[in-house]
Amino acid sequence: MPFRKIYAVVAAAALLCVADKAICQVNTVDVRVNALLAKMTLEEKIGQLNQYNGNWEATGPVSQVGDKIAAVKAGRVGAVLNIMGTEHVKAFQDAAMQSRLKIPLLFGQDVIHGYSITFPIPLAQAASWDMEAIERAERVAAIESAASGINWTFSPMVDIARDPRWGRVMEGAGEDPFLGSKIAVARVKGFQGKGLGSPDAIMACAKHFVAYGAAIGGRDYNSVDMSLHSLWETYLPPFYAAQQAGVATFMNSFNDLNGIPASGSSYLQRDILKGKWNFKGFVVSDWGSIGEMVSHGYVKDNYEAAAVAIQAGSDMDMESGSYIGHLKQLVTDKKVDVRLIDDAVRRILRKKFELGLFENPYRFIDAKREQTLLYTPENLAVAREVARKSIVLLKNDQHLLPVTSGKSIGLIGPLVKAKRELKGFWSLNVNLGEDIPSLMDGLHAQLPDAPLLYAPGCGITDSSRAGFEEAVAVARKSDVVIMAMGEAPDMTGEAKSRSSIHLPGIQEELIKAIVATGKPVVLVLMAGRPMVFDWASEHVPTIVYAWWLGSQGGYAMADVLLGKYNPSAKLPMTFPRSEGQIPIYYNHYSTGRPPASDTDRFYKSAYTDLLNSPRYAFGHGLSYTSFAYSDLKWERTGKENIKVSFQVKNTGDYAGEETSQLYIHNIVSRPLRPVKELKGFKKVFLQPGETKAVTIVFTKEELCSYNEKLEKVVLPVACQIMIGSASDDIRLQTATINNIFSEPL
Ligand code: NOJ
Numbered sequence: 148m149p150f151r152k153i154y155a156v157v158a159a160a161a162l163l164c165v166a167d168k169a170i171c172q173v174n175t176v177d178v179r180v181n182a183l184l185a186k187m188t189l190e191e192k193i194g195q196l197n198q199y200n201g202n203w204e205a206t207g208p209v210s211q212v213g214d215k216i217a218a219v220k221a222g223r224v225g226a227v228l229n230i231m232g233t234e235h236v237k238a239f240q241d242a243a244m245q246s247r248l249k250i251p252l253l254f255g256q257d258v259i260h261g262y263s264i265t266f267p268i269p270l271a272q273a274a275s276w277d278m279e280a281i282e283r284a285e286r287v288a289a290i291e292s293a294a295s296g297i298n299w300t301f302s303p304m305v306d307i308a309r310d311p312r313w314g315r316v317m318e319g320a321g322e323d324p325f326l327g328s329k330i331a332v333a334r335v336k337g338f339q340g341k342g343l344g345s346p347d348a349i350m351a352c353a354k355h356f357v358a359y360g361a362a363i364g365g366r367d368y369n370s371v372d373m374s375l376h377s378l379w380e381t382y383l384p385p386f387y388a389a390q391q392a393g394v395a396t397f398m399n400s401f402n403d404l405n406g407i408p409a410s411g412s413s414y415l416q417r418d419i420l421k422g423k424w425n426f427k428g429f430v431v432s433d434w435g436s437i438g439e440m441v442s443h444g445y446v447k448d449n450y451e452a453a454a455v456a457i458q459a460g461s462d463m464d465m466e467s468g469s470y471i472g473h474l475k476q477l478v479t480d481k482k483v484d485v486r487l488i489d490d491a492v493r494r495i496l497r498k499k500f501e502l503g504l505f506e507n508p509y510r511f512i513d514a515k516r517e518q519t520l521l522y523t524p525e526n527l528a529v530a531r532e533v534a535r536k537s538i539v540l541l542k543n544d545q546h547l548l549p550v551t552s553g554k555s556i557g558l559i560g561p562l563v564k565a566k567r568e569l570k571g572f573w574s575l576n577v578n579l580g581e582d583i584p585s586l587m588d589g590l591h592a593q594l595p596d597a598p599l600l601y602a603p604g605c606g607i608t609d610s611s612r613a614g615f616e617e618a619v620a621v622a623r624k625s626d627v628v629i630m631a632m633g634e635a636p637d638m639t640g641e642a643k644s645r646s647s648i649h650l651p652g653i654q655e656e657l658i659k660a661i662v663a664t665g666k667p668v669v670l671v672l673m674a675g676r677p678m679v680f681d682w683a684s685e686h687v688p689t690i691v692y693a694w695w696l697g698s699q700g701g702y703a704m705a706d707v708l709l710g711k712y713n714p715s716a717k718l719p720m721t722f723p724r725s726e727g728q729i730p731i732y733y734n735h736y737s738t739g740r741p742p743a744s745d746t747d748r749f750y751k752s753a754y755t756d757l758l759n760s761p762r763y764a765f766g767h768g769l770s771y772t773s774f775a776y777s778d779l780k781w782e783r784t785g786k787e788n789i790k791v792s793f794q795v796k797n798t799g800d801y802a803g804e805e806t807s808q809l810y811i812h813n814i815v816s817r818p819l820r821p822v823k824e825l826k827g828f829k830k831v832f833l834q835p836g837e838t839k840a841v842t843i844v845f846t847k848e849e850l851c852s853y854n855e856k857l858e859k860v861v862l863p864v865a866c867q868i869m870i871g872s873a874s875d876d877i878r879l880q881t882a883t884i885n886n887i888f889s890e891p892l
Contacts, residue, residue, distance in 0.1 A: 176497055176501060179500055180496045180497050180500060183250070183496060186248060187492070189475055191222045191247070191250075192488050193474045193475060194223040194225055194471070195225035195491075195495050195496065196225060196462060196488070197225055197463070197464055197470055198224070198225065198226040198227065198228060198431065198463050198466065199218070199227050199466065200227070201215070201235070201239065204576070205229060207435060210466055210468055216238070217242075219239060219242040219246065219252065220242045220246055221246065222247055223471055225252070225495055226252055226253035226254070226299070226495075227253075227254060228254075228255040228256060229256065231256060231295055231575070232295055233517045235296070237509070239254070240252055240508050240509060250496070251499055251508035253495075253498070253504075254296055256299070256300060256301070257300070257573055257575075258289075258292050258575070260288075260573065261284070261574070261697060262292045262577060263521040263522045263575070263581075264291065264521075265570045265571075265574045265583075266288065266533055266697045267534050267694055267697050268572070268675055268694055268695045268697075269303070269304065269320065270316055270318070270320070270694065271696060272533060272537055273719040274537050274692075274719050274768070276717050276828055277830060280532065280533050280536050281334060282337040284529065284530070284533045285338050286337045286338075286340060287526045287529050288337070289338045291522075291526070293346065293348070294347070294511075294517045294520035294521060295517050296517075298502055298511050299350040299395075300349055300351060300352060301354060301431075302351060303338075303354075304318040304319050304355065305327060305328075305389055306354070306357075306358075307324055307381055307382050308322060308360035309322045309360070309361070309730040310360075310365035310729050311365070311648055311720065311723070312366075312644055312648055312676075312729060313360065313365040314638070314643030314675075315359075315360070315639070316675070317639040317675030321718075321719030321720035322719070322733070323732075323733075323765065323825050324382075324385060325384075325824065325825040326825060327385040330385075331353065331386070331388045331389040331392070332388050334389075335393065336392060338350070338351040339393065343395060346511075350428075350498060351396070352395070352396040352431065353389035353394045353396075354398035354400070355398055355399065355400030355409070356409060357382055357386060357409065358382045358402065359371070360382070361373055362644075366644050368642075370402060373404065376857075379853045380852065383419070396430070396498070397426065397429075398431050398432070399412075399431075399432055399436060401433050401436050409436070410437050410440060410461050411437075411461075412459055413460060415459075415460075416459050421460055427494070427497070428497075429463060429491065429494035429498065430461055430462045432461045432463065434465050435465070435467045436467065437449075437452050437461060438452055438467030439467070440452045440456070449467070449468070449473055450469075450472075450473040452469045452473075453470050454483055456469065457487050457488065458483070462494050462495060521577070527699060530697055530699045531702050531703055534700055534702075535703040535706045535712040537696060538692065538693050538694075538703065538716055539717065539768045540690075540716075540768060540769040540770065540771075541684075541690040541691065541722075541767070543769055544688040546771075547627065548669060548691070548707075548708060548710070549708060549709055549710025550627055550669070550708055550710075552594070552597075554626040555598050555624065555626045556598075556599055556626070556627055556628075556629060557600045557628040557629070557666070558599055558621075558629055558631070559628055559631075560630040560631040560632045560654075561603050561605060561609075562631035562632060562633055563586055563601060563629075564585045564586075564603075565585055566701075569583055569585070569673070569695055569696055570697055571636045571675055572636055572637055572640030572643065581698065583698055583699075584699065584702050585701045586631050586704045587701070589702045589704055590701075593705050593706075593709055600625055602617040602620070605618075605652060607634065607635045607651055607652060607654070608635070608651045615660050619661065623666070628664075628666050628668045628669065629668075629669045630657075630658060630668060631671045632650060632654045632657075632672055634674040636695055639676050640675065647679075648678050650680050655680070658682070658687065662687060667688065667689075669690075669708065670691070671693050672690065673694065673695060673696075674695075675694065679722075679726060679762070681762065713804070714769070714770060714771070715768070715803065715830070716768050717768035718766060718768060720765065722764075723761055724760075728757065733766070733875075735822065736820075736821055737822050738752040739752075741822075745758040745760050764873055764876075766806075767876070768806070770803040771801040771803060772797055772803040773798045773799040774795050774803075774805045774833070775795070775798045776793055777793065778793055778794045779870060779879040779881060781884075784844070787847045787848070788845070788846055789887065790842060790843075790844050791842070791843050791868055791870070792840060793807070793840075793870050794838050794840055795831055795833065795839055795841055796838040797833035797834060797835050797836060798836075800835055801835065802832070802834045802835060803832070804830055804831065804832045804833075806828055806830050807828060807843070807870060807871075807872070808825060808871050808872070809826050809869070810824060810825055810869040810877070811850065811863065811867075811868060812866060812868075814863070814864075814867065815863065815864040815865040815866075816863040816864055817861065817864065818855065818861065826845045826849055826850070827845050828843070829841050829843055847888050862886070863887065864886065867882070868881045
């Protein structure tokens with residue numbers, strides 16, 4: 148949006164305020180912001196736009212800027228990150244209180260999956276498809292962080308990701324814009340609770356704006372080249388959902404999108420976010436991303452970078468020092484209009500007012516509260532519940548699971564005794580004394596008298612087979628073998644892209660050696676991404692995907708393996724058969740030559756050396772029980788909604804929860820739509836033999852698409868409604884429906 152337009156909107160609001168007292172009262176925050184702004188020098192304004200890394204573990208390359216406390220006192224810092232604990236936070240806020248205008252600091256932190264209690268990594272939580280559970284997890288994270296002095300989390304990451312080589316898939320909700328949008332809302336609601344101003348609400352931050360998940364080749368920080376159609380269809384929706392849910396801040400991204408670094412993109416930040424979407428919060432850059440426009444080759448130095456970024460709508464500079472170093476000169480040189488700076492400062496101050504920091508800059512800094520609210524038994528119970536809801540049962544041939552009592556269990560693999568590893572990447576070392584139960588601890592706690600034999604067999608990245616013999620001996624002595632294998636926790640996360648996502652080291656060989664004993668094998672895989680484990684998928688009868696489950700991981704895994712909890716999770720991301728299939732996702736287009744089957748290759752859109760289908764499809768996840776579907780009906784309710792109903796029956800022997808998924812199968816659509824699109828889901832808990840009616844409503848808006856002019860108008864010409872237990876396990880479907888919202892029924 149051109150600046151003149153932005154300024155006109157701000158000025159009109161101020162005039163209204165002068166003319167009408169009632170509006171003034173409603174708008175007291177804006178009035179207070181304007182009054183404060185009027186007192187600020189240009190240097191102080193620029194200080195508010197500057198964010199420094201603090202004194203904790205750095206989450207990026209730290210710039211050497213001298214005495215940061217002195218900079219805070221001089222009013223040259225608006226926010227800090229990586230300072231945790233009320234004691235440390237207080238030292239910085241004390242310094243801010245010694246600055247001329249005493250403007251409180253914001254304290255940002257990557258609270259990605261819990262603060263002192265670690266929850267499952269976000270991708271694992273996404274597998275729960277349980278919005279209440281996810282919101283509860285973030286509520287706990289917010290309560291703990293707020294008690295520890297933090298008032299801003301750099302979360303949720305709502306980047307759609309279809310390339311499991313990208314290390315950051317662990318931080319998001321997977322590949323689907325519909326599921327991703329629902330999860331974005333749940334997370335924002337969890338962090339921001341009853342709204343900024345409540346003592347346990349912290350600001351959320353939707354990141355990374357935008358399309359970072361589509362980095363070419365899955366290589367972190369890489370460029371993104373994408374049609375605007377894909378951007379609007381697939382990558383923007385979760386951000387829009389977060390904005391609609393009231394997210395306080397956005398973070399831009401490291402990548403360039405179609406030749407323009409995101410931090411310098413007016414199209415993204417001014418036209419879309421602050422213009423079309425009317426976002427009132429502020430945008431923080433990613434770590435150093437404003438300065439990195441020099442390395443991109445978009446600007447020649449940090450002076451130019453600062454000009455481009457502020458013009459493009461990046462309000463706060465995280466760690467690049469470009470704003471603090473150059474904005475003043477840019478104003479003097481008449482290269483930057485001070486009204487741009489005022490707009491950014493207003494946005495930041497508004498959030499500080501809304502958080503209640505001007506009433507009490509120390510409201511998040513209460514050592515007593517910190518002591519009582521961190522790591523409570525009630526919140527640990529929430530972590531265990533969310534962890535078991537995140538575990539995906541990929542395969543259970545021969546019904547080896549749940550393991551029944553009385554069996555001798557052999558535990559084999561490098562992750563059987565893993566404890567801190569279960570926290571995964573982006574976990575915080577707040578509770579250094581934390582004793583995290585391993586898988587072995589979890590089993591032992593529930594089977595105190597059972598003989599648990601153990602041999603690691605190999606390490607995660609080992610190349611030595613020296614431990615195989617002992618492991619094979621353990622397997623021979625056991626009735627059932629549980630193997631705990633996978634990646635190391637730092638193989639996913641920022642700057643952790645991998646070209647091979649196979650099981651590292653010689654783990655696959657160990658699996659082969661144990662399977663060769665003929666003993667029944669249950670494979671538990673831990674990782675932050677979908678891995679490739681094709682041989683195991685073919686030859687191991689039972690496979691459980693346990694991601695990184697956090698503080699209660701061992702207990703949660705034992706709950707599932709022993710049947711105390713019947714698994715209900717579903718994959719939020721497609722699992723490929725090989726890296727060669729990447730990018731792979733369920734919601735692709737049909738193409739002009741779609742194969743009729745997995746082996747139909749004759750001049751078809753297929754690989755000649757690999758099946759087309761994935762190893763495990765989006766939405767896949769088994770239960771110890773089975774579910775039957777029947778009685779699909781649909782009707783239009785009013786002009787805008789379609790109501791779909793069906794019955795689900797538990798046909799097995801265990802009580803369990805099914806996540807029923809509603810897909811639209813697009814048969815004819817102009818422009819094209821993906822073959823299948825998730826448009827709704829419902830979780831239903833059923834006792835054995837029980838049947839329940841399930842209703843899912845979707846809206847006209849949700850069926851819309853974008854035409855070539857990026858207008859949101861197009862509906863499918865002909866489609867089918869499908870109900871499934873997974874995207875590749877459709878149980879019910881309607882006949883073809885033409886013009887779903889307008890034809891007579
Ligand atoms: C860089 C990461 O991309 C971002 O997600 C994170 O919030 C910042 N560093 C701060 O740690």
